[in-house]
Amino acid sequence: MFKAGEKPGYSFELNARDLANILRNVRQGKQFSDFCIATNHGHEPGEFSREPADYEQSFARKLIDAGADVYINHGPHHVRGIEIYKGRPIFYALGNFLNQDLRSPVGADMFETHGKDPRLHTDAEVSAHEMAIGYPSAEGFLPLRDAEFYESVISVSRFEENQLAEIRLHPIELRRRARFANRGVPRLAPAAQGYAILERVQELSEALGTRVEIDDGIGIIRVRTSSA
Incomplete structure (x- = not known):
């Protein structure tokens, strides 16, 4: 279906039956566990778009409302912003940990x-x-040869009494210029490159209401804890 708009783009709508089944499964997963991670493999709205698809924020929030402690989208080949919703992290994309060269x-x-x-x-x-x-x-x-395809972050989330307290982001790079035998193997990014990666995450997350501090080569998201 096409409709006129101010600029070209895509709009996505979840299948209502699929959504109901997913929310039920997440709710059940939380009922049988102390910690529940919800993941989604999605490339929308485009392989290298820095912005998540128009359906995704609502979808991620519904999953957290259903019981997920973390939402992670994987599929985009670069980092996207991070949102904190009801004390739970939403990772719209953390990039590649391994490269498929x-x-x-x-x-x-x-x-x-x-x-x-x-x-x-x-x-x-x-x-x-x-x-x-x-x-x-x-x-x-x-x-795929663009540097951004070879840059990512490793996220370490710390919870205290089931409340998210802090997220630390460690920038990595995937040996873009190495020979095939070594290319795609992650390592901590050099200082200047790591800072640039974190600045990108910082900018994208700020648009989602999340503050990312950069301290000694590590991105830090501090979350105000509230009593359960």
Whole structure:
């Protein structure tokens, strides 16, 4: 369905039956556990959009209302902002922990997409070509070689008496310029790069009402605890 708008974009609507089943399962998961993490694999509204899809904030909040202690979206290949809702963290995307530069075996369609012959060329040569021109998607060839695709954070959330007290964000990079044998393996980002990663998370999170402090190369979100 199309409708006129001020700028091009996508709008998404959850299937009501699926949503009801998901909320029921999260509620049951919390009933049988002390801690419940809800995850969603979603690339919307676009593979490299820094903004979450228009449905996602409402969806994440509903999951927390149903009992989830943490919401994590994985799928986007870069970090997005972090929101704190009712004392629970919503991670709209933490980026890649491992990179998919070298996949083996590579599907026959990928050989065809990149003009390679599986009788002559290797999986690594297909991956190298993909790195050079980008990843094929509905949006065209996406530039996987961009540095942002190789930058992420590891989040450590600390809870006290079932209340979120603090989140620490450790910036990492995935050895973008290393050879295939080492590329994609995470390590702590060098100081300047790490600061740039945290500044990006800081800016994106501020738009969601979350303050991220940067202290000695670590991002810190301090949460006011309230009595249960």
